[in-house]
Amino acid sequence: MDQIQAMRVFARVVETGSFTRAAETLDMPKGSATKLVQQLETRLRVKLLNRTTRRVTVTPDGAAYYERASRLLNDLDEMDAAMTQASGKPSGRLRVDVGSSVALLIVVPALQDFYRRYPDIQLDLGVGDRPVDLITDNVDCVIRGGDLIEQSLVARRIGNLALVTVATPVYLAQHGAPANPQELEARHTMVNYFSPRTGRPYPHIFEKDGQHIEVSGRYKVSVNESNAHLAAVLAGLGISQVPEFAAQPHLASGELVEVLPGWRHPPIPMHVVYPPNRHLSARVRAFVEWAAELFAQHGMAGGRAVRDVAAPPARREPELAA
Incomplete structure (x- = not known):
């Protein structure tokens, strides 16, 4: 034996x-x-x-x-x-879980650079917005957005996620552009994103000059996956707040228009989270450092040192990774 x-x-x-x-x-x-x-x-x-x-x-x-x-x-x-x-060559299998649009638009396109640096790491990439149990599912680390609510984990904040409020030109031609967040409740249709874990919809949050407004709004469709969420907005089904990095190409092409540009959602912290017993893994450390650098390249810098997580209840849950 x-x-x-x-x-x-x-x-x-x-x-x-x-x-x-x-x-x-x-x-x-x-x-x-x-x-x-x-x-x-x-x-x-x-x-x-x-x-x-x-x-x-x-x-x-x-x-x-x-x-x-x-x-x-x-x-x-x-x-x-x-x-x-010590040998400078992290190697072996690494299981990472990443939110859908972060995987599609940020992580996967940059993997060639990761493999140039760490050719001996074999990456198993779980993609989806539904949260995983790191211990039960044998996941080495996850990239997630939101304030952290899980205890006794270790996290590295690698950046901040900006959200932008958008709609299609066709939708705005039919319904008009809102002048303030309150109009969204009365006159507009929203595209909602609901928690894959709890099923509860996230409110649309607006801040400006010290004011804080949360809007739920009427909706025709609500989804729990970030790529489908953006697709619903692009289909003209309503107004919503989506990650700025995902919306940017569509804003540049004119497929989307920013709504209420003076009002912004507060930045969402992005973390790499992993179990305490894996914090010294060379593979995990290599991935964390690479991910922090990658987010900085996308204008989402904001990382700080590794710390033990003992956070207050979250306004946005950690699975909202986009």
Whole structure:
């Protein structure tokens, strides 16, 4: 038995609550994962997990073993990362989750530059606006926008996301341009974006000269994915606030027109977020630094040092990555 591998499998089963999920995240057959844990239990002469047909739970002995094993596995990972970092060649598999429009318009077009710098990193890029569980889904880090609400994670603020209020020329010809945010409630149709996590729509927020106004407004369509959100605005279905980097080409071409230019949504902080036990990974560190530089190139600079997250409730949730 490979005891270190067996410990990794056991730890993943505890974290995911499932042999199937643990095997998937470790890229091995479920039968192999089950056998390794059974061999570990035989070696230790204790029962680590309670198994039923419906779920897997950790025993008191298993919980104590997991606490010490996870520390040991983290130390091993950090030791390997330190050696890799010392060699100046981060390598291996990196699982990153990114919001849809950030992936489409910012990250993916720049990946050739990332691979020129780090040719030995294999990147698994999860794309979507729905939030993921970093531990359960075995994700190394995520890029997300919004104030952070999750505790006990580590984050690096890499920039600020600007939103712009837009509509199509056809829509404005039919309905007129609003003179102030209050008119949006009474006279206009909005395109709403609702939380992929809670299902609640986000308000449209306007600030000017110390004034703060939130508008919900009537809508014909509400979506929970950023590319579809922009597509609905481009289809003339209403007015909405979209990321400025996504709207810019359409503003330049005349497909969209900025509405209420004197009123702005407050900047949304953008973060790379990752579990505490992965903060020394050379792969994660390389990606974080590259992402911060990339956002600065797109005029969204605003990063600051790595910090532990203990944030107040968010006005915008962290999945709103655009």
